[in-house]
Amino acid sequence: MPGSALLSAIAETAINRVLALDEDSQARLLPLNGKRLTLYIDQFPHALTLVFSQRVDVLTELLEHSELVAQLDENSCCIRTSLEVLPKLTQTSQLTQLIRQGELHLDGDLHIAQHTAALFGQLDIDPQEWLSHYTGDVIAHQAGQTLAGFKTQIANALARSRAGISNALTEEKPIGVGKLAVMHFNDEVDALRDDVQRFEARLNALNNEQ
Template sequence: MPTPQLISALVETSINGVLALDAKSHERLKGLSGKRLWVHVRELPWPLTFCFSQRIDVLVDSDIEALSETPLPADCCLSLSLTTLPLLQDSSQITKLIKQDKLELMGDIHVAQGFSQLLSELNIDLEEKLSSLVGDVGARLTFQRLGAVKTAVTKKAHYIKTIIRDGAIEEKHIVASPIAIAHFCDEVNMLRSDVERLEAKLSLLEHQVNPSTDD
């Protein structure tokens, strides 16, 4: 079974499925229509090509060396790590990422940014989508209960965190409190200043005893 094609099918189905949940995404997708984005995520053995039309088709490109091709295999070609992917949303970071060799970029960056924007600006009203399946009341109740569960889980998590922190700091003394750490840091800073002053005094004395050593 061709694994790359299975993965590209999964990616394609997921992206188009998510886009279909936001009615306005098709308008934003029109701006990218006809463009191709070639992405080589370094953690994956094969690059993916995203072809934009009224939907997004994901192709597997067997040629990793495509960045050296002329003409390029797409309007925009990116080679980067998974950890760099979210940083692309901030266009001011791109030059820095290229200088740090975290990003190889050829072609029109606006295609990549347009794709990133398309996904980040998704506005999906899940309650409305659910209401078409189970009715307005069912959807409302479901989301109210989910909200209540979320609040309860958050409160419980906060409570457990507090218990563990207090137990570790106050009772078992296996972790220092934030105030103790700040105090320790202050003392280290004072000690560093004292050492620097001592060094300066020693240097001065050495110069007075043996003035010729400076020459």
């Protein structure tokens, strides 16, 4: 069984589940109805095609990039990019800049790419709302509060770490002892230890003579 079919099935399920959590996503899907966007990612062997309707169907694209580009119509768009650039695609305003920088190759209708970026970039998911369907409002609210508390604590811990590192780099490092000074100090300690050992040996020898 081609693994690509399994991966596209997982991607399709995940995308539609996530979109279902944001009730405004249907409105953002409207301008994409009947359109398709194909995404070639350099690191992946197969491209994925997103077919938009009231939902998003994900297909594995078996055509090579050049073959697909030759077949593009007014309802299609094809993007070729790398994995690192993928997160930036959710910001509609960056698309043109990415194309100019050569990090993104786009063929077909730019509006499809922009609407797709908006579809995912403007996702507004309320986890409490989702959880309340399964647990009821009270438990969902409490879970949300607990989660928010954890989130704040983690954010505070990260902020403290950042401040500590920043302080170490800007304040302590300049007045700290340099590597060469430490090496010289260590050499001096070694020399002193050798002197003490020699002195101790000399004393023992003198004591034995008496």
